[in-house]
Amino acid sequence: MTIEGKAENFTESEESEDSEEEPVREEVRMQYVLYMILFFIIYYISWIGPSFILISYFVIIFRTYFLDAPTFLAIFTELNPLLALFLMPLVLILAYLVRMFFIGLSTRIIWGITEKISPSKSGIIPRNIKSKAADFYHIRSFVLKYGKSIFTKGALPWLSKWFYNFVKSAKIGKGTTIEESLVNDKFMTVGKNCYFGVNSSLSSHVVEGIFGNISYFEVKAGDNVTFAAFNSLGPGTEVHDNSFLLPLASVQKHVTIGKEGEKNFGYYFGMPARKIFKKKINEFIGLSPEQLEINENMEEYLSQIKEKKLKSKEKKSKKNKEEKVKESQETTESNEEEHKVEEPIDINSLTKEDLAIDFTTSSAISRVNLKFLAVYFPIFWLSGLLVAMFWYENTRWLNLTTVFFLPVALFAMIYIFVFAVLFFSKLFLIFLNLLHQPREGVFIAEIGDKDYEFWMMRTELKKIALWFFRNTPLPWLDVIAFRWFGIRMDFTSHLNDAWCDAEFVDFGRNCLVGQGATVMSSMVVGKYLIIKRVIFDDFVLVGGQSTIAPGTIIEHDGFIGALSTTTYNQVLEPEWIYFGIPAIKLKKNKYGSTRRDVITRRSVDDETKVEEITEVHVDEDKRKFVKTGDSEE
Amino acid sequence: MSVPSSMRIGPLVPTILLKKRYITFYFAIVWISFIPIFLELWVYWQFLWNYERPIHFYTFLPLLVIPMYITLVFSATFIAKLFYWIVNAIHKPRTGVFLRHPSDKDFRYWCIRNVIKKWPFWLSHRFPFPFMNNFLYKMFGVKTRISNSLFEGWVDTEFIEFGKNVVVGQGAIVMSSMIVGNLLIVKKTRIDDEVRIGSHAIIMPGTHIKRRSVLAANSVTVVDQTLDEGYIYVGVPAKELKRNYFFEDGLQDKLGQVEDVEALRERYEEMYLKRVDAKEKESFLERRKEKKRTKAQE
Numbered sequence: 001m002t003i004e005g006k007a008e009n010f011t012e013s014e015e016s017e018d019s020e021e022e023p024v025r026e027e028v029r030m031q032y033v034l035y036m037i038l039f040f041i042i043y044y045i046s047w048i049g050p051s052f053i054l055i056s057y058f059v060i061i062f063r064t065y066f067l068d069a070p071t072f073l074a075i076f077t078e079l080n081p082l083l084a085l086f087l088m089p090l091v092l093i094l095a096y097l098v099r100m101f102f103i104g105l106s107t108r109i110i111w112g113i114t115e116k117i118s119p120s121k122s123g124i125i126p127r128n129i130k131s132k133a134a135d136f137y138h139i140r141s142f143v144l145k146y147g148k149s150i151f152t153k154g155a156l157p158w159l160s161k162w163f164y165n166f167v168k169s170a171k172i173g174k175g176t177t178i179e180e181s182l183v184n185d186k187f188m189t190v191g192k193n194c195y196f197g198v199n200s201s202l203s204s205h206v207v208e209g210i211f212g213n214i215s216y217f218e219v220k221a222g223d224n225v226t227f228a229a230f231n232s233l234g235p236g237t238e239v240h241d242n243s244f245l246l247p248l249a250s251v252q253k254h255v256t257i258g259k260e261g262e263k264n265f266g267y268y269f270g271m272p273a274r275k276i277f278k279k280k281i282n283e284f285i286g287l288s289p290e291q292l293e294i295n296e297n298m299e300e301y302l303s304q305i306k307e308k309k310l311k312s313k314e315k316k317s318k319k320n321k322e323e324k325v326k327e328s329q330e331t332t333e334s335n336e337e338e339h340k341v342e343e344p345i346d347i348n349s350l351t352k353e354d355l356a357i358d359f360t361t362s363s364a365i366s367r368v369n370l371k372f373l374a375v376y377f378p379i380f381w382l383s384g385l386l387v388a389m390f391w392y393e394n395t396r397w398l399n400l401t402t403v404f405f406l407p408v409a410l411f412a413m414i415y416i417f418v419f420a421v422l423f424f425s426k427l428f429l430i431f432l433n434l435l436h437q438p439r440e441g442v443f444i445a446e447i448g449d450k451d452y453e454f455w456m457m458r459t460e461l462k463k464i465a466l467w468f469f470r471n472t473p474l475p476w477l478d479v480i481a482f483r484w485f486g487i488r489m490d491f492t493s494h495l496n497d498a499w500c501d502a503e504f505v506d507f508g509r510n511c512l513v514g515q516g517a518t519v520m521s522s523m524v525v526g527k528y529l530i531i532k533r534v535i536f537d538d539f540v541l542v543g544g545q546s547t548i549a550p551g552t553i554i555e556h557d558g559f560i561g562a563l564s565t566t567t568y569n570q571v572l573e574p575e576w577i578y579f580g581i582p583a584i585k586l587k588k589n590k591y592g593s594t595r596r597d598v599i600t601r602r603s604v605d606d607e608t609k610v611e612e613i614t615e616v617h618v619d620e621d622k623r624k625f626v627k628t629g630d631s632e633e
Numbered sequence: 634m635s636v637p638s639s640m641r642i643g644p645l646v647p648t649i650l651l652k653k654r655y656i657t658f659y660f661a662i663v664w665i666s667f668i669p670i671f672l673e674l675w676v677y678w679q680f681l682w683n684y685e686r687p688i689h690f691y692t693f694l695p696l697l698v699i700p701m702y703i704t705l706v707f708s709a710t711f712i713a714k715l716f717y718w719i720v721n722a723i724h725k726p727r728t729g730v731f732l733r734h735p736s737d738k739d740f741r742y743w744c745i746r747n748v749i750k751k752w753p754f755w756l757s758h759r760f761p762f763p764f765m766n767n768f769l770y771k772m773f774g775v776k777t778r779i780s781n782s783l784f785e786g787w788v789d790t791e792f793i794e795f796g797k798n799v800v801v802g803q804g805a806i807v808m809s810s811m812i813v814g815n816l817l818i819v820k821k822t823r824i825d826d827e828v829r830i831g832s833h834a835i836i837m838p839g840t841h842i843k844r845r846s847v848l849a850a851n852s853v854t855v856v857d858q859t860l861d862e863g864y865i866y867v868g869v870p871a872k873e874l875k876r877n878y879f880f881e882d883g884l885q886d887k888l889g890q891v892e893d894v895e896a897l898r899e900r901y902e903e904m905y906l907k908r909v910d911a912k913e914k915e916s917f918l919e920r921r922k923e924k925k926r927t928k929a930q931e
Contacts, residue, residue: 284856
């Protein structure tokens with residue numbers, strides 16, 4: 001299974017060629033066996049070194065000197081136990097680093113081999129036609145996935161930059177910081193001294209429709225570019241030096257931000273992003289013209305400061321005082337505003353518009369009480385017992401084969417534990433549902449409402465199993481958990497990198513839910529909790545970072561762009577592309593029936609558009625299925 | 634409900650490593666925090682490892698793991714807090730606009746603070762239950778209550794005040810510090826009681842969200858924006874949509890009464906029954922028989 005980045009899907013292509021031919025609908029098949037083999041190679045190689053280090057240290061030194069130390073005092077008074085104790089964390093860190101290195105190394109080798117067979121080139125890959133380019137694109141994204149999740153989720157997230165550079169999936173310059181994000185992994189070139197805020201994604205690949213294209217273009221960012229947070233940029237985007245994107249500033253495919261070879265110092269905001277100027281900069285991020293000046297000419301400013309420092313240190317302390325005075329004034333102002341008189345509201349006078357739920361919030365209410373431990377403890381203990389039994393039998397004869405077998409044993413133990421947790425939480429869930437049947441409706445989100453309390457308990461019970469599934473080496477197995485918890489879904493649909501409620505959601509065949517999307521069948525509005533079924537028909541595609549509200553129905557071949565939301569009880573018509581907050585119709589979903597080799601390159605600063613012809617990567621014998629400029633001649 | 638698999642989602646502790654030597658703070662905290670749990674293991678070992686490979690040692694081992702993990706979080710917090718005090722005594726954290734450059738003292742100390750906070754926050758968030766997180770927020774100076782749910786979004790770890798009963802949506806970002814170009818903007822963010830923040834919403838530093846107001850999904854507030862009490866805000870940047878009446882009593886029957894959607898839903902219900910269940914009923918053996926048949930025909 002692969003995880004395609006669908007950051008931007010709100011393209012408005014100007015082509016209007018209507019063709020009556022049905023697009024080819026070949027099933028999208030993945031080579032799962034090959035994926036698993038590659039995964040196990042990486043997994044095994046990464047564990048074999050650390051297992052040698054850990055087992056030998058534990059058996060030879062830690063156990064004999066520390067664990068078998070006769071008294072508690074002896075640990076601290078004698079040298080050997082003390083050394084054994086204080087070296088243990090260092091050995092753990094060393095083993096961790098070795099493991100990280102070997103993940104990088106094995107991923108790099110596999111990546112290099114795939115690059116030799118089918119190098120990653122900018123171009124369009126048809127998704128409905130099986131081809132070498134598509135296969136290797138999928139293999140590469142799968143291979144990178146394991147290392148990426150280990151590095152970004154791991155204890156040393158600083159190393160993830162090293163990982164991408166080492167694997168050669170991306171070029172990231174010196175001094176650049178990349179916070180955790182879903183994409184940002186391959187086929188991109190980033191300059192020096194950039195900052196990528198949380199969840200901002202430069203996706204070099206976009207899936208357009210289940211039977212449409214995969215756009216795969218290199219993304220480039222110059223020096224000193226900052227993405228504040230949550231920026232999504234489509235494939236083929238070029239961000240030139242000194243461009244600053246404020247939170248959520250996002251653009252579609254093939255966009256140029258800033259101008260090449262110039263000192264830009266442009267600020268961008270909005271969706272799609274627009275350049276903003278002094279007045280709006282002040283309004284949006286509260287920066288005065290003087291501060292902008294400093295931002296642009298930092299080095300001059302720094303040299304000025306140095307001079308000033310030499311001249312006088314007294315002035316500075318005065319300035320600080322002035323700032324403090326200003327701050328205190330501001331706080332008093334805001335205090336005055338707070339005193340407003342509340343008007344009593346008559347419920348019966350409220351109109352339909354007042355009560356219409358035309359906005360979307362979230363369902364992240366999770367007040368876990370400590371009493372939940374009463375349920376978690378048996379689940380943990382019973383599942384842990386199974387693992388302990390496995391380990392007991394596994395270490396009956398400790399020798400060299402045990403060490404070589406350790407990676408496999410670890411893998412087995414993880415999955416024994418996870419499936420046991422799933423099994424026991426399902427048992428508890430059945431019991432809970434016997435006490436109170438889950439149902440849709442509007443409930444009060446306060447302790448005391450029976451439906452709400454049971455909803456919370458169900459959520460928590462399911463959460464634990466799903467949490468473990470998503471933290472295992474093969475996180476896409478969570479489909480099994482979702483199916484167990486009663487979501488109608490088969491293995492052709494995937495939602496690997498999405499939040500999804502584990503009840504009242506129906507998936508059709510071959511659905512794709514984008515990265516970071518939220519599928520909610522429950523929502524907290526004011527003091528009410530709304531639970532309503534979400535339905536996806538066949539071949540539905542939900543873009544990255546979008547939010548699906550409860551009650552949404554997406555009919556077949558429906559399509560939601562990235563960063564958009566649906567509202568409560570919205571029905572999306574078949575074969576339409578929707579986009580926006582809330583989502584509205586954008587254009588018809590034509591899949592591959594239009595020409596595939598035309599892209600529109602646009603510049604944000606000049607607001608110009610240029611059409612270009614690109615390559616379409618298909619096998620030679622299948623080129624006739626793809627509509628391009630050549631075939632028309 | 635379930636966090637995306639390639640993210641850790643949680644407290645927003647930026648990973649800027651301004652100077653490589655700051656990482657020594659991190660390794661020091663990691664190193665010392667492991668010591669207490671090995672002492673715990675020693676006690677357990679002494680009690681239960683009576684003879685070679687005792688069964689009861691393995692039986693109670695799963696129960697030991699949870700207290701060991703909790704101890705690890707506490708010891709990490711304790712040591713990080715010690716470092717935090719020392720660093721804050723040298724340079725007090727303050728709000729304002731700073732330069733993103735090593736020569737700026739505030740920016741340097743902001744980075745050091747983040748490196749120090751990383752390990753305890755990482756540990757507490759790897760724990761499947763969110764009890765620890767709340768405790769840690771309080772330890773590192775964020776005013777919050779146990780009734781808040783802040784665990785599915787990125788919430789900054791300093792200069793934030795929460796009221797009670799706040800819900801932060803999935804993937805929402807609550808910032809008190811933001812990097813724009815060469816500037817670092819640090820401003821105090823205040824979120825009052827019973828505020829609902831939609832999923833994927835972004836709150837820029839300096840925002841003040843007043844009681845019972847709602848920031849809808851995928852919306853953005855700008856720096857120093859004040860959201861009035863009891864209103865719903867939508868948009869980029871957020872604009873007032875309407876009054877929030879959803880905190881009134883007795884609205885259960887009035888909310889969400891739509892008829893035409895219900896009919897559609899029923900239609901889909903039938904379709905699913907036909908499609909999904911019929912497919913599953915076709916047993917494994919039958920499918921194998923069919924395969925054999927097709928092979929024989931070939």
